[in-house]
Amino acid sequence: MTIKIRFLGGADVVGRMAALMDAGGRSIMVEYGMSPTKPPSYPLPAPKVDYAFLTHCHLDHSGMIPWLVSRYDNDVFTNPLTAEISEMLMYDSLKIAKAEGYPEPYNESDIERTMGNVIPMEFGDVIEVGELEVHMHSGGHIPGAMMFEFIDDGRSTLYTGDIHTINTRLVAAAKPSKCDNLIIEGTYGGRLHPDRKKTEKEFLEKVKEVIERGGKVLIPCFAVGRTQEIMMLLNGTPYDKWLDGMGRSISKVYMQYPEYLLNPNALRVARRSFNEVKRPQMRSKARKGEIIVTTGGMLDGGPVLNYIKNVKDDPLSAILITGYQAEDTNGRMLLEKGSMNIDGNIEKINCEVQRYDFSAHADHEQLIRFIHACDPENIMIMHSEHREPLFEDLSGDYNVILPELERTYEL
Ligand SMILES: [Zn+2]
Ligand SMILES: [Zn+2]
Numbered sequence: 001m002t003i004k005i006r007f008l009g010g011a012d013v014v015g016r017m018a019a020l021m022d023a024g025g026r027s028i029m030v031e032y033g034m035s036p037t038k039p040p041s042y043p044l045p046a047p048k049v050d051y052a053f054l055t056h057c058h059l060d061h062s063g064m065i066p067w068l069v070s071r072y073d074n075d076v077f078t079n080p081l082t083a084e085i086s087e088m089l090m091y092d093s094l095k096i097a098k099a100e101g102y103p104e105p106y107n108e109s110d111i112e113r114t115m116g117n118v119i120p121m122e123f124g125d126v127i128e129v130g131e132l133e134v135h136m137h138s139g140g141h142i143p144g145a146m147m148f149e150f151i152d153d154g155r156s157t158l159y160t161g162d163i164h165t166i167n168t169r170l171v172a173a174a175k176p177s178k179c180d181n182l183i184i185e186g187t188y189g190g191r192l193h194p195d196r197k198k199t200e201k202e203f204l205e206k207v208k209e210v211i212e213r214g215g216k217v218l219i220p221c222f223a224v225g226r227t228q229e230i231m232m233l234l235n236g237t238p239y240d241k242w243l244d245g246m247g248r249s250i251s252k253v254y255m256q257y258p259e260y261l262l263n264p265n266a267l268r269v270a271r272r273s274f275n276e277v278k279r280p281q282m283r284s285k286a287r288k289g290e291i292i293v294t295t296g297g298m299l300d301g302g303p304v305l306n307y308i309k310n311v312k313d314d315p316l317s318a319i320l321i322t323g324y325q326a327e328d329t330n331g332r333m334l335l336e337k338g339s340m341n342i343d344g345n346i347e348k349i350n351c352e353v354q355r356y357d358f359s360a361h362a363d364h365e366q367l368i369r370f371i372h373a374c375d376p377e378n379i380m381i382m383h384s385e386h387r388e389p390l391f392e393d394l395s396g397d398y399n400v401i402l403p404e405l406e407r408t409y410e411l
Helices: 065-072 080-100 108-116 196-212 226-234 246-256 264-272 280-287 304-311 330-337 364-374 388-394
Strands: 004-009 018-023 026-032 051-053 075-078 118-120 126-129 132-138 146-152 155-159 181-185 217-221 241-244 291-295 318-321 339-342 345-348 352-355 378-382 399-401 408-410
Touching: 018 146, 026 065, 051 065, 065 080, 065 108, 075 080, 080 108, 080 118, 080 246, 108 118, 181 364, 196 217, 196 226, 196 318, 217 226, 217 304, 226 241, 226 246, 226 264, 226 291, 241 246, 241 280, 246 264, 246 291, 280 304, 291 304, 304 318, 304 339, 318 330, 330 339, 330 352, 364 388, 378 388, 388 399
Parallel strands: 026 051, 051 075, 075 118, 155 181, 181 378, 217 291, 217 318, 241 291, 318 352, 378 399
Antiparallel strands: 004 018, 004 408, 018 026, 126 132, 132 146, 146 155, 339 345
16 A cells, blocks of 8 residues: 655745545544744645544644644544643634734634543554654653554555654754655754864853843743753853743643653753743843843744843843744844844844854764665655755655655655
8 A cells, every 4th residue: 555645835935834544444644734924825635534633742843733723623643741732822823813804714622622622642652643653752852742653454654754863952862763765854954063062062152141231131032941941051150040931831741741851850940940930021131130041043023032131231141042033033134133122123133242153953974874874665745945965965765756746646
C-alpha cells in the first residue's frame, strides 16, 4: 500500500503547515496551521478529513485546527500539553485578529469544540486508525513536540514536524527512527548554528558586562520554550531578575507537565529566582530591576514595548535578541536598521543590541545526520525556504522530493 500526500500549505515556506494524507483507507490532516503575519496567512481550504494529527502548539502548525473541527468534527490526536498550550495560543490569535481588525477564521466555541475532540496521546503510544498504525515519538523542538510514525502494511512513514536533534536545557533531542519514507522539516537547510555552549557563554558574559557597567538587560523571548530556556540559563546569576508576559503562564503550565521536560527541577528552581510581573502596576518595579525577560519575541506586541521605551536611549543598557526575527517585524527592523516602530512612530534605538542563536530547530548538518540515521528510501523536505542545499547533499543517496503545493505524491 502506498501513502498519498498533498500539501495544502507549508511545503516551501516556514509557516501555515498542512499535510493532507491518504493512508490506510483514511483521510488525515497532519497539522493545520496559520502564519501569524500581518495580515495572517492560511493554508488552502481542506476537504473533509477523518482525523487531524498535531505535532506541536506553535500557531504555524496548530492555528487552523479549529477551522477543520468546525466543519468536519474530526478527532484531533496530540498530547495533553500540546493541546493546552495550543488552546492558549488559539485564543490569543483570535484576540489579535479582533484588535487588528483581521477576519476571524473561527470563533471561541470552535476552539472549545476542538479541545473536546482531542484524543490524548503520549510519547511511546501506538494507536490504530483504520488500517494504519501510528507511533508517537518525541520531536525535541519544544516540550510536547511530537513526531508521528505511520505504518501501513509494514511500510513506515515518519513525519517529523519541527525537530531539534541536540539536548537543550528544556527538552531532550529527537531520536532518529528507521523508516521507509521520511517527511522532514528543513528550516535551516544550508545554514549552521554556532556551538550552543559557546553561545550560552557569550550570552552570560554580555549580561554580566552590561550590568557591571550600570545598564539594564532587556531580553525579549517567545513565550513558548524560549522564555523557559533563557530562565534556566540565567538561573544562578546573582541579579535582580524579572519575568513578564505570556511566557509566565506558559512556564506555569510546563510545571504541571514535568514528564515533557528534560530537567523539571531546573525549571522549578529557575522560576523561583525570578520576580514575576503579576499586574501591570508591577512594571514600574520591574523597570528598576537588572534583567527583564519578557514576551514579545519579535518585539511586535506584548509587554516588551513598555520596557523598550525605558532602555532605548540608555547606551549602557542592552536588548538581547534570542529568537528568529521574521520579515516585517519590529525585531527585524531593529536588527537591520537600528530603529523600531513605537506607538506608530519610527524611533532610533540607542542602546546596545545583540543577537544570539538559541534556535529550537536542527541545522543543516544536524538534519543530514538525523536523515542518515533514519536511512529512508524516500525523503520529502517541508517547512523550508532553503531546501536546495539539502537536496544537493542528499540526492546522491536517496530519492529526495521537494514537494510543491497542491500536488499529490505517492510514497
Ligand atoms: Zn515550531
Ligand atoms: Zn514550525
